[in-house]
Amino acid sequence: MSNHPPLGIIEGFYGPLWSWHERRQVVQLLAPHGYRNYWYAPKADAFLRRRWSEPHPDSVARELTGFARFCHEQGVRFGIGLSPFEIFNNFDAAAKTALKNKLAAFDDLGITDLAILFDDMKSATPDLAARQAEIIHWVAEQSGAGQLAVCPSYYSDDPVLDRVFGQRPEHYLESLGRALAPSVQVFWTGEEVCSREISPGHLQRIAQALGRKPVLWDNYPVNDGDRMSRHLHLRGFTGRPAANSQHLSGHAINPALQPLLTTIPAITLAQSYQQGTNYQYMKAFRQAAEEVLGADLACQLSADLLVLQDTGLQRISEDRHRALAECYGRFDHPAAGEIVKWLAGFYQVSDEMVQTQ
Structure with missing residues (x-):
């Protein structure tokens, strides 16, 4: 190294x-x-x-x-x-x-x-x-x-x-x-x-x-x-x-x-x-994603990178949101589970949390 x-x-x-x-x-x-x-x-x-x-x-x-x-x-x-x-x-x-x-x-x-x-x-x-x-x-x-x-x-x-x-x-x-x-x-x-x-x-x-x-x-x-x-x-x-x-x-x-x-x-x-x-x-990014996720999930993540990183939760249309949740729900991988949880709002941090934690 x-x-x-x-x-x-x-x-x-x-x-x-x-x-x-x-x-x-x-x-x-x-x-x-x-x-x-x-x-x-x-x-x-x-x-x-x-x-x-x-x-x-x-x-x-x-x-x-x-x-x-x-x-x-x-x-x-x-x-x-x-x-x-x-x-x-x-x-x-x-x-x-x-x-x-x-x-x-x-x-x-x-x-x-x-x-x-x-x-x-x-x-x-x-x-x-x-x-x-x-x-x-x-x-x-x-x-x-x-x-x-x-x-x-x-x-x-x-x-x-x-x-x-x-x-x-x-x-x-x-x-x-x-x-x-x-x-x-x-x-x-x-x-x-x-x-x-x-x-x-x-x-x-x-x-x-x-x-x-x-x-x-x-x-x-x-x-x-x-x-x-x-x-x-x-x-x-x-x-x-x-x-x-x-x-x-x-x-x-x-x-x-x-x-x-x-x-x-x-x-x-x-x-x-x-x-x-x-x-x-x-x-x-593509190499690391493949190492962590395996080839199929890494390929899917690469395809959705723009919407997941740049568009953000509030601006994803309802149809796209539903399609993403269904798509990642089909992968048996904990990282796909993190995406599903994120789509469901589990990771949303409020201003109140920042002020009180």
């Missing part, structure tokens, strides 16, 4: 949770393609977000322990992404006790990596970068995880973050980079939250600001949110040149809501790094 940054999955979307069986399938399909990291951080797991200070229920803790072991057997590092909700606004003794207990529970699960996620939270803290670095270093002393990562509050150049969460502090990235220990990894999504293209020049600038190569948190093929969940994201990766590899310490994709279908674009990302300037995104 050619030189590429460690590839990973960061299960960081809003919307319905994957099953443990589906997670195992994703790891099994992607590990042979160089995916070496899996972070469990779904927004729908309240015990990682709004109820972070409470322990996971025993049944979930057991599943997490089993999944950590499974990842290890597949040669994949297993991490958890914790969003300690707005803790940087009040990092007092009670917050520290709750966080210490949470980190001890994670160590018991057998995690190798830990990500502290400060994204999508409002900040009332003027010295935000310094406060966040302080929390990260405190976490490093308490946690047994071998690798620590952080998602900054401002994880993209995108002005939408300033509109929604308040104006970013001046020189926030530089301040955070200077304050963090060099071993801590930092997530970054690119010039936009969902970047159409990520270039070596951009990554060079961010690496300079942070004083380290970022881990790319790539918001493709994720399709959460009211608008995006009406579309299936299936096409091969574009706008991620293999030359990016020398400017990254990792490349993690935020997957689509459909676990098996997400592995198709995921495989194309590995191919784009392997093939460099020879990469062809539609050819890669």
